[in-house]
Amino acid sequence: MELHSLKYEQDERLMRCFGNLDKAKSEVEFAHKKVRYFKDSLNLNNEFSNSAGLNSVPISDKSVYRKNFPAGILSEGSSLKDPYVSRLQSSGTSGERLVSVIHSFKLAERMANCLSINPAFQYLSKVPRIKTCRYAAPNCSDVECANPRSTMQDRILADGTLVLPVYHDLLTTPDSMLRMAFDELHSYEPDLWYVDPMHLSILIKKAKSEGWAFDLDRKFSVLLTYTFATRALLRQISELCAGHAPVASVMAMSEFGFVGLGCEHGNLHLNDKDYFLEFIQMEGTHPDDNLWELVITSIGDRLCPHIRYQTNDIYHLHGACDCGNSMPRVSFLGRSKDLLRLPSGKYITPGSLDEVVGAPKWIDIYQLTEQEVGAYIFRFTGNKDCFSDAEKSQLRQKLQALLETENVRVDDVNYFPFERGGKFQLIRKS
Amino acid sequence: MxxxxxxxxxxxxxxxxxxxxxxxxxxxxxxxxxxxxATTLKPQSVIDAVTRYYTEFTANIHRGRHRLSEEASDRYEEARYKVALLTNSASNEVIFVRNTTEAINLANHCIGLTKDDFVVCCLDNHHSHFLPWLRHGNVVLVEQTEEMQPDLEHFAELLKLKPKVVALTHCSNVTGNYIPLDVMSKMAHEAGALVVVDAAQSAAHRKLNFSESYIDFLAISSHKMLGPSGIGCLIGKADLLRDGEPMLVGGGVVDYVTADSYQYRKLPHKYEAGTPAIEASYGFGAAIDYLESIxxxxxxxxxxxxxxxxxxxxxxxxxxxxxxxxxxxxxxxxxxxxxxxxxxxxxxxxxxxxxxxxxxxxxxxxxxxxxxxxxxxxxxxxxxxxxxxxxxxxxxxxxxxxxxxxxx
CATH class of the missing domain: 3.90.1150.10 (Aspartate Aminotransferase, domain 1)
Structure with a gap:
């Protein structure tokens, strides 16, 4: 049964769902039968058999999969020794850390279905073994990519992905490692640049300042992931790639692999073939605020099914897309932990912040810090020759309006800290 | 700005x-x-942050993968990020040490002086910014004007000696006077000297801008900035720190050790041997938050x-x-x-x-x-x-x- 945009309520919050409910319920039944944690914790009563009965299944989260790894969340009979089992590690530390396992075929299937969203990337589905270069937070892989002495061979993963060298705190990466990354990005001849937009923008900027020329004649594609792709970052990447290589944002999670992709119109679509997608209205918001938290149930995962898994990712939901793809069109706004809530109750998301900041030529990277409720510092870096005090003042006024306070400081800086796991927070709290 | x-x-x-x-x-x-x-008082938020280390974590940092250690490490590095943002430096340029004295001794060690090397010092330098240079280098003092400011003409003359180091004190702990730091550090830089600045007294009073200055090494102490004692920073240009030799070696500074060799870790860790004052770093971070909020x-x-x-x-x-x-x-x-x-x-x-x-x-x-x-x-x-x-x-x-x- 295809259920597009099914609406119902959970804890008095509105919910919208996309995907095949029957398959989602089968996934729950499989987990209940074959996976120890769900066997012990689920009670599939009559309510579950009703049409919207998935709603009776408790929502799971990262801590469930972390606490029960491996025996409690792997299906009976499966083994981590299986050569087709991929082990993926989240870049997070502390409460965000997690080791996930996915069957390689499942990963490939999800990737192929996501790539089908954008015609410019569909050729990759036919490439027998996609050669990928990854340039992102080091914690995402187990190779020593943050070690300046590591060689290219040290950093090639089992699936052939080359992880380019970089420091956790991106902006402290020494010039020699940036050069190494640039050289390897060419010598490895990848089909796909699978990159954090922040990392790529830093490499582009460095190449520009040093006169290093990218070889844009080779056929390759660029997928942006990990960090929120701000308009300022997209501007820099577009300046390099436009007319040479297709660029799209991919929504990927270490728990699932590919979850969605940007279409040819630049709109993000989430894959509702491999997942049952539930969007729950954010607590304390009005439906008109259009703030939804994504909960995912995997479809057909016989290794480690995810049941009503809370992603902590916040989205806007949109109507149909001009590209014609029927997968739900959304905008990613950031992670729930990256949201600010103003005293008025209004949420500030990385997405809403980015809308206000835009992509002026004088901003390459920026970050908003909440010092305390009602006091903010907006730090930015960019081309110092390209802005005036008037432009900074205008931006400050816009930020004051967004943040509903006069107390906004705008600082021009040279450095931004990245999390110890290598991720960058667009909005951070002191 | x-x-x-x-x-x-x-x-x-x-x-x-x-x-x-x-x-x-x-x-x-x-x-x-x-x-x-001598030392500032501490706000309650700093005291709470120090206590929080013992009540919530108490794990060592950068050792092992267990949850408490990772959380403790995150917060320790967060303090480093805050110092970097406060001083407009990069996190790998921020070396945690015990205090300003240790920071200046470390700078001295990194530079590596001989008695043939001239070091220009000011009369108002604190002993911690005078004795290390006196011990290893050939110190010459800048004369002072009647207003007890460095005599810039005499300073220019001393720079003709091609000193290896110019050791400046941003704000005197005796007179409370600020020197013209931008002017003097630029003159020193143009003369080819390394500029080492004691900012112990100024860091809690004025915004520092390391990356856009001619300063090569900058020393600060948490306890003079509302933070706990037992932690300070040497902030140094990354290229100089990469080439420098740590004063102490031991746990935490190496990537790889064999029976007869070792490889240092990357910056800043190669300079931070042994277990540091973790709780003090939490307090230091809270102190910076407090200063920023004011x-x-x-x-x-x-x-x-x-x-x-x-x-x-x-x-x-x-x-x-x-x-x-x-x-x-x-x-x-x-x-x-x-x-x-x-x-x-x-x-x-x-x-x-x-x-x-x-x-x-x-x-x-x-x-x-x-x-x-x-x-x-x-x-x-x-x-x-x-x-x-x-x-x-x-x-x-x-x-x-x-x-x-x-x-x-």
Missing amino acids: SICEDKKLEGLDSIRGDFPVLAREVDGRTVNYLDSA GFDRIEAHEKQLSKAFIESINNKPNLACLGQMSLENRAPIFSLYVKGVSDLSDICRALSDSYGVMCRNGHLCAQPLVDHYAGGQVIRMSAYIYNTVDEIEAALEALNSVVQSYV
Whole structure:
């Protein structure tokens, strides 16, 4: 049964769902039968058999999969020794850390279905073994990519992905490692640049300042992931790639692999073939605020099914897309932990912040810090020759309006800290 | 560079409640704390942050993969990020050490001096920024003007000696005067010298901008910035730190060790041997948050009021003389006083403390060449900060004047 945009309520919050409910319920039944944690914790009563009965299944989260790894969340009979089992590690530390396992075929299937969203990337589905270069937070892989002495061979993963060298705190990466990354990005001849937009923008900027020329004649594609792709970052990447290589944002999670992709119109679509997608209205918001938290149930995962898994990712939901793809069109706004809530109750998301900041030529990277409720510092870096005090003042006024306070400081800086796991927070709290 | 054109320069009277020591009474008297140049008081948020390490984590950092260790490490590195943002440096340029003294000794070690190397020092350098250079290099001193500022013409002459190092003190712990740091560091840089700056007294008073300066090494201490003691920073240009040799080696500084060799870790870890003062780093981070939430523009405005109160009160007391400029410009509210005809000021300081609740310092203030040169003996130093009021300064100087009457 295809259920597009099914609406119902959970804890008095509105919910919208996309995907095949029957398959989602089968996934729950499989987990209940074959996976120890769900066997012990689920009670599939009559309510579950009703049409919207998935709603009776408790929502799971990262801590469930972390606490029960491996025996409690792997299906009976499966083994981590299986050569087709991929082990993926989240870049997070502390409460965000997690080791996930996915069957390689499942990963490939999800990737192929996501790539089908954008015609410019569909050729990759036919490439027998996609050669990928990854340039992102080091914690995402187990190779020593943050070690300046590591060689290219040290950093090639089992699936052939080359992880380019970089420091956790991106902006402290020494010039020699940036050069190494640039050289390897060419010598490895990848089909796909699978990159954090922040990392790529830093490499582009460095190449520009040093006169290093990218070889844009080779056929390759660029997928942006990990960090929120701000308009300022997209501007820099577009300046390099436009007319040479297709660029799209991919929504990927270490728990699932590919979850969605940007279409040819630049709109993000989430894959509702491999997942049952539930969007729950954010607590304390009005439906008109259009703030939804994504909960995912995997479809057909016989290794480690995810049941009503809370992603902590916040989205806007949109109507149909001009590209014609029927997968739900959304905008990613950031992670729930990256949201600010103003005293008025209004949420500030990385997405809403980015809308206000835009992509002026004088901003390459920026970050908003909440010092305390009602006091903010907006730090930015960019081309110092390209802005005036008037432009900074205008931006400050816009930020004051967004943040509903006069107390906004705008600082021009040279450095931004990245999390110890290598991720960058667009909005951070002191 | 910051824009805050609409921000009001409000007084800071309301923050006194954040500092528990100010609620303390000694022999029934409230504390009038005027020794912030020695160490600042700590706000409750800093105390809480230090305690939080022991109540929530207590794990060692950068060791192993268990959850408590990772969380402890995250917060330790977060403190480093805060220092970097505060000083406009990069996180790998921030080396955590015990204090400013250790920071300067480490800079000295990284540079590697011989007795043939000239080092230009200023007369007002703290001993911690004088002795390491005296021990390893050939120190020459910049003469001072009548206003007790470095004589820039003489400085230019000394630079012709091609010194390896110029060791500057941003703000004197004795006079409270700021030197023209941008001008002097640029002159030194152009002469090919490495510029090492002691910013222990200035870091809590003025916004520092390391990456856009000509400074090669900058030393600061947490305890003079509302943070805990036991932690400070050497902030150094990454290229110099990469080439430098650590002062200490041991756990945490290497990636790889064999029976006869080792490879250092990347910056900043190669300089941080052994278990550091983890709890102090949490407090340091909280102190930086506190400073940022007040803002340096407000701090400077408040301090100007305090300095004005000092100057006006001292001018009315003929028995007291001030070592240094009696001007509001380019100074922190640090005033060193001497009493004409009285050489040992210990009893006076004791009386100020016990009879009036005024906590201040006497002695040579670890700057003996300067103090001996101008005062001929000890001085009494009163140093104020954000939690002090004009009333406290007036009361302290009245008290001093009153005590001094019995000695002259």
